[in-house]
Amino acid sequence: MFLVTRGAEVSAAAQRRTLPGFGLTMGVTLTLLSIIVIIPLAGLFIKTLELSPNQFWSIISSTRTLNALKLSFGLALAAAVVNLFMGMVIVWALVRYRFPGRRIFDAIVDIPFALPTAVAGVALTALFAQNGWLGAPLAGAGIKVAFTPLGIFVAMVFIGIPFVIRTVQPVLIDLDPEIEEAAASLGASRWHTVSKVILPGLLPAMLTGFALAFARAVGEFGSVIFIAGNLPNVSEIAPLLIVIRLSEFRYADATAIAVVMLLVSFAIIFLINRLQRWSQTRGIAH
Numbered sequence: 001m002f003l004v005t006r007g008a009e010v011s012a013a014a015q016r017r018t019l020p021g022f023g024l025t026m027g028v029t030l031t032l033l034s035i036i037v038i039i040p041l042a043g044l045f046i047k048t049l050e051l052s053p054n055q056f057w058s059i060i061s062s063t064r065t066l067n068a069l070k071l072s073f074g075l076a077l078a079a080a081v082v083n084l085f086m087g088m089v090i091v092w093a094l095v096r097y098r099f100p101g102r103r104i105f106d107a108i109v110d111i112p113f114a115l116p117t118a119v120a121g122v123a124l125t126a127l128f129a130q131n132g133w134l135g136a137p138l139a140g141a142g143i144k145v146a147f148t149p150l151g152i153f154v155a156m157v158f159i160g161i162p163f164v165i166r167t168v169q170p171v172l173i174d175l176d177p178e179i180e181e182a183a184a185s186l187g188a189s190r191w192h193t194v195s196k197v198i199l200p201g202l203l204p205a206m207l208t209g210f211a212l213a214f215a216r217a218v219g220e221f222g223s224v225i226f227i228a229g230n231l232p233n234v235s236e237i238a239p240l241l242i243v244i245r246l247s248e249f250r251y252a253d254a255t256a257i258a259v260v261m262l263l264v265s266f267a268i269i270f271l272i273n274r275l276q277r278w279s280q281t282r283g284i285a286h
Helices: 002-018 023-048 053-060 061-096 103-106 119-130 137-140 149-174 177-186 190-218 224-226 238-247 251-285
Strands: none
Touching: 023 149, 023 177, 053 061, 053 251, 061 103, 061 149, 061 190, 061 238, 061 251, 119 137, 119 149, 119 224, 149 190, 177 190, 190 251, 224 238, 238 251
């Protein structure tokens, strides 16, 4: 009994030596997290309490609010799905192949990170306007992009795709190609190799990239409002509606819409994180 107790004390002392200052760093972490995240979010909910339940429901169930929320979340999810597939194709080409200009293309991926959102919105609007380089041929085919929900979707894809690529890329780099060669030498088909060997190792990173792309898209404002047209019930996103309510000094209305966006976003990201944890646990089990 003494030896067991003594061993536990030695183990605890070793952990304290290995991680010095744990109490201080944890206190600083919780303090900063509270100041930067928890307190502002708590203020958001407290401001919403100025509304009665009937007033809150009236705001979030209005036709204009529902259309704005459906547009923001629906297009953000669609853009995240497209970014996931497009990002996987791009990252596979950048990692697995060598071709002239590969480093240049790899650097271009980061442009949406560095580009101011307003500049991105102006550039996309000029490009997809009816007299733009891409907008003119599309308009001739009967497809209007600028000042429509389709334009919002294009902007969300543009600003979200780097998140998928940069999240999956280091994981794919660490994935040894010899594993694929071994699977092929054992008679595995190409699809079997992809589904059973490659994707399980990439799935957690893919889900993380998807969540980041969705989160960026659903909260995007600058690049979207230039190409959206901002027509109520047609191409008006929820962040813009919040800004409109603030400009009208209807602060409680704005916070009510913001609370709904926060709760729905948190629920979706929480679900994605649970799927990520499940995929990691499943990968370790295998």
